[in-house]
Amino acid sequence: MEVKLESCPDFIDKAGQPYLTTDRLDVEGDPIWGRGEILTRGSTLATGYYMMPELTKEAFEEDGWFHTGDIGQWTKDGSLKIVDRKKNLVKLKGGEYVALEKMEMVYGNSTYVDAVNGGICCYGDGDMDRPIALVQLRWEAAQEWAKKNGVKQDFEQLLVSPEMNKAVLEDMANEFAKSDLSHLEKLVGVALLASPWTPENNCLTAASKLQRSFILRQFEDVFNELKPKGIFA
Numbered sequence: 001m002e003v004k005l006e007s008c009p010d011f012i013d014k015a016g017q018p019y020l021t022t023d024r025l026d027v028e029g030d031p032i033w034g035r036g037e038i039l040t041r042g043s044t045l046a047t048g049y050y051m052m053p054e055l056t057k058e059a060f061e062e063d064g065w066f067h068t069g070d071i072g073q074w075t076k077d078g079s080l081k082i083v084d085r086k087k088n089l090v091k092l093k094g095g096e097y098v099a100l101e102k103m104e105m106v107y108g109n110s111t112y113v114d115a116v117n118g119g120i121c122c123y124g125d126g127d128m129d130r131p132i133a134l135v136q137l138r139w140e141a142a143q144e145w146a147k148k149n150g151v152k153q154d155f156e157q158l159l160v161s162p163e164m165n166k167a168v169l170e171d172m173a174n175e176f177a178k179s180d181l182s183h184l185e186k187l188v189g190v191a192l193l194a195s196p197w198t199p200e201n202n203c204l205t206a207a208s209k210l211q212r213s214f215i216l217r218q219f220e221d222v223f224n225e226l227k228p229k230g231i232f233a
Contacts, residue, residue, distance in 0.1 A: 001042035003080060005034050005064075005072060011086055019071050019084070026073055033074035037086050039065045053200075055194075057167070070121070088212075090124045093231075098124050098131055098185045104210070106179040107133065107187065112140035112145075112168045118197025118204060121185070121215050123223070128230040130188040134219060135168060159192045168192060172224040189229030191222045 008019040013027045021034040041064045048056030059067050071084035087099040103122045107113065108118040113120050139155055145167055146153040156228035158164045169190050176186050195201030201216040216223050 001040060001044055004039050005036035005074065006039055006067075007036045008071065009088060010089065011071065011084075013084065019073075022074070031076045033076070033078075035073040035083070036071065037168075038068045038070045038072040038080070038082070040068060041065045055211075091126055092124055092131075093126060093129050096182075096184050098182070098214075099125065100131070103131065103133075103181060103185050103187075106181055107172050107175055108177050110168070110171045111141045112138055112171055116196075117194075118210070121197075121210055121212060123212070123216065123227075124230065128227070129232040130230045131185060132189040132226050132230045133172075133187050133191075134215065134223065134226070135190050135192055137164075137168070139194075152159060155194060159194055165190060165192060181190055189226055191226045193217075193219065193222070195219075205212065 005021050007021045010018070012018050016025050017023075017027070019035040019037070020173075021036050023032060023035045026035065028030045029181060044232050045064075045066055048060055061067075069086045070082050071086055072080050072082045075081050085101070088101045089097045089098055089099055100122045104120050107122065110120075110200060112135065114136040119136060121134045122131050123133065137159060141143075142155065142158045143153055145151075145164065146158060149163065151158070151161070151163065169187065172187050172190065197210070197215060198208050199208070203211055203218060203220065205211060
């Protein structure tokens with residue numbers, strides 16, 4: 001098995017510096033021998049994702065190197081230390097980047113997000129001013145909200161209720177206020193779902209990570225209706 005690091009000039013640490021293989025000090029000021037994304041290659045490694053050619057092409061290089069998505073650094077004694085995760089960055093219309101995975105970690109703390117059924121999938125692109133999200137609605141939280149507000153507790157009706165949607169978006173705003181997300185990473189619209197994302201329907205990987213492209217294709221109608229909320233002009 002071979003392991004190497006690859007510089008990530010577009011990904012920064014908590015001190016605002018990019019991860020580079022030429023780095024000789026880490027964020028704490030300790031001596032190191034480079035930082036960057038961890039790539040692996042060898043006969044013990046898979047050759048790709050089963051029946052997923054697009055994902056395989058994205059993660060595996062032609063010469064066999066696999067992009068793990070983890071950020072590591074070589075310590076002074078020669079060992080490899082994982083220090084961060086390569087964020088899924090997208091550029092919005094104004095040219096600024098937002099970190100979708102970081103947003104999902106923050107907004108996933110909302111009481112209305114059902115992590116068991118897949119959680120939350122944030123989205124943004126170059127046509128949009130602000131990000132949006134597809135949310136697996138947690139029934140227990142929705143039921144409690146309905147009781148407090150004197151609303152009929154029919155889950156299918158709550159999924160399309162403007163009042164329920166507003167309550168979820170307000171709770172997301174509360175999570176945003178407690179975080180260090182930038183103002184560009186504040187959600188401006190959500191769609192509520194109750195169709196679980198699983199590895200079986202290709203919406204999650206075997207490690208339960210979001211397969212964003214599969215989710216957007218599976219819920220294309222909902223996504224197309226929601227996306228305009230993130231476009232201001």
